[in-house]
Amino acid sequence: MLSFSQDCKHTFSGKVMDLHDSSILLGASVHIKEINKTVSTNPQGEFIFKNLCSGTYTVTVFHYECEPLTKQITINQEHISEVFKLEHHIEELEKVEINGNKRKVFQKKSALSTTVINKENLQQRKETSLAKSLEHVAGVSTISIGSGQAKPTIRGFGFNRVVVVQNGIKHEAQQWGADHGLEIDQNAVEHIEIYKGPLSLLVGSDAIGGVINIKEVSIPKKNSFGGNVSLIGRTNNDLVGLSTFLSGRKEHWFFKNTITANSYGDFKVPTDKILYNGYVFDLHNHQLRNTAGRVLNISGTIGYTKDDFLNRTIISNVNEENGFFANAHGLEVIKSQIDYDKSSRDIDLPKHKLNHFKITNETEIHKENYTLRINAGFQNNARQELSEPSEHGYMPKPTSSLEREFNKNTYSLNVFADLYTNSKHKLKFGVNSEFQDNSIGGWGYIIPAYHRFSAGAFVYDKIEISPKFYLHTGIRYDYGTLKTEQYQDWFLSPVNENGTIKEEYLIRATAKDFKFGDFSASFGGVYDLKNQMFKFNLGKSFRMPLANELTSDGVNYHMYRYELGNADLKAEESYQVDLEYSYTKPKFNVAVSPFVNYFPNYIYLNPTSDYYEALQIYKFQEAEVFRFGGEITSSFLLTEKLFLNTSVEYIYARQLSGAKKGFTLPFSPPLSGIIGANYTLKNYKYFKNTKFELDWRFTAKQNEIVPPESPTDGYTVGNFTMSTSLYKKDKKWADVYFRVNNILDTKYFNHTSFYRIIEVPEPGRNFSLEVRIPF
């Protein structure tokens, strides 16, 4: 038994609040230098240190959106209590974007290159989808499908090589599909952390390219009720939208609710003709026919918080329907009898419908020596792809328009614990488990029904070498099983057996069991000088192969090719070295973040020179891959009101072995950069916080291609944003956001757009206006 002298039984407790409105700052941490211990605040903003000896202590409070605050506290009686009020200016955050001093606290949390985006940042840059709204972050781009849908990519990786985590649970949909978009309502998002590098250590399989971590971070104030209504209109696709937000709290119970409804028409491109594969598609009114859609998203939170306990249940439902370009969906050219031009708002075939339902429950228990977090989740992703039935090969004309249907149920349970000790170690433990049940339907076949189970456990340690130098290191093991079901054609095909032709229902996939096990690890450090920060990280990540990569054996009608899986694939592994150097002065900052990446077995869908039933065979194969690249970002505060920011991103990728040795990887983003200027006006009468922002993107030509891609020319395109808050008698009446995209109505192609392969340019000039009225 340890025994303490009478002097060492003191308790120091306190509360961390916002200086301006005394609201609680969630996720703050409190550090005592002398005992070298850091604790995090509970959901009421409170913290406690026990068993302190009398004396004077140096206490520093950190919050990722605030300047750290240090106080000398003298402990001379049994209970000492202190309130810390931190300067918390949301508006100023945007100014010193990404690498500002205040972000240092967040930056130090990870040895990877990271970016944090809050609700206001997102609002300022709001585009047609969440992924599009993140595109201004250096290193992030999108694979978009028309105007309503996009999925994010980090440093050239998307699909199942980037993980989106929402409220502690991995978002699970049909990420592998090229025409899939991220099913998350951006109006309900409060906080996003982007990790540009391997993070399998913390989230498991798939986090090879990076992680987008979406969190709910705020808790309404006690006895409050409020919300806002926002109306939005866009000219390019004639979008009209409504979004409402409500939140409130009694003593311990709180709730939030967001409803978003959008309806949009066909989007317009700055051309009247599309030339593809020798065909000419004349466009009516510059409209890309049948790209209209509609969205209805509902999400809500019910939570309970008392003392050191927080529990919240978040329920969301994303429902979308949108059409695909009628003349060519994928590589196939379609001539239909449907009169697509009769209305620009109707959604005809081909189209997709999807519904993503998600319920997550999060429990947080904050104690003096640990924080425990339990996340449980269920999500259902139901997706239907509908197209005009037509006979193909030996397949007769199907009777329905339901080409493919995917229904996926995912059950997740994760437990994390942070330990706060008096030593130089801050430990984190975690266990993740997930079960997926995937069923299929429709007349088109590409992926069998399957069940997947995975579980992993990790330990992560943040070691203080000196107050300026921290090491981050950890190790993890995952185990997974995948059971695929048999799939048999519903129509007969002729089969040549020893010279006699027989008609058979072909078996496309046989039932198989797969098992995977893999280590992930990470070793990194953060060295923090006054104006400079240096980060390094060596990470190993992995990805369990997908059912289609292992077992595909069928026609992908969207891409008009025959896809063949490979049952011998092992779990994909990736090794990456990340560096980041940042230099920060009050009026200037620059950050350089290069990386080098190696895959011994990148899983690649290789277009072969062979045919199966007159369709080109694409085979999943393994290749060694080497990549490097990175981003440089900087900003200059020219005057109090004007600042400039620039960023450049670049990726180089090479396949070092396999059938496409010497080639790059598919969807390689070209060299690209942004120059932006941001001007803040003085408050004038009813207008406060008025800002003008002009940014111009310069993108180089992309010659780095693999079949069936073609080179994409470079382009420059500009966007303009004006935002202001309207006040009436010192009370905010409305926030107004006005935005112009593609100012010069430039015709350009995005190398990573789904429609790029059929020569469809990006949307033309767009004006959008959003008015948000709080109450």
Added chain:
Amino acid sequence: MKKLKFTPIFFVLMIFLAACSDDEDDIDQTNPTIDFDFESSFPKPCVVVQRGTTFNFHAKFSDNDVLGSYAIDIHNNFDHHTHDNYDVQCDLSPIKAPVNPFIYIQNFTIEGDLKEYQPTLEIVIPDAIDVGDYHFEVRLTDKTGWQTRHAIDFKIAD
């Protein structure tokens, strides 16, 4: 000037990045070509062939490197579902439902690492199939996996 310590390292790194991006690999970035536009090529756009007869497919294939395989896909266009050759607009018969449409799907590997190849192939049109509008589509790959497609509208008549 201790604080400038890292800067040279990064300049070196950036120069390294820039230098590496220039290396030119000797990779094939060219699609093969299908030529149907010469005297003896067949079928020609809008040609009418009789069922119960045979015809000879003939074209010219070429590639900058090595030809891979080719495939022939003959399928009906009774529903006007695809629209293939834009150089010539053929008169299409009214839309109808297929009863016993002609389906011809064959793949051929081009052996011998050839840069040029002139395929000749005898295709038998059975007696008992539906007459009407058809598409004759040729697909050609090179060894790298680049594909070129060419389709021709034609009619099968009695």
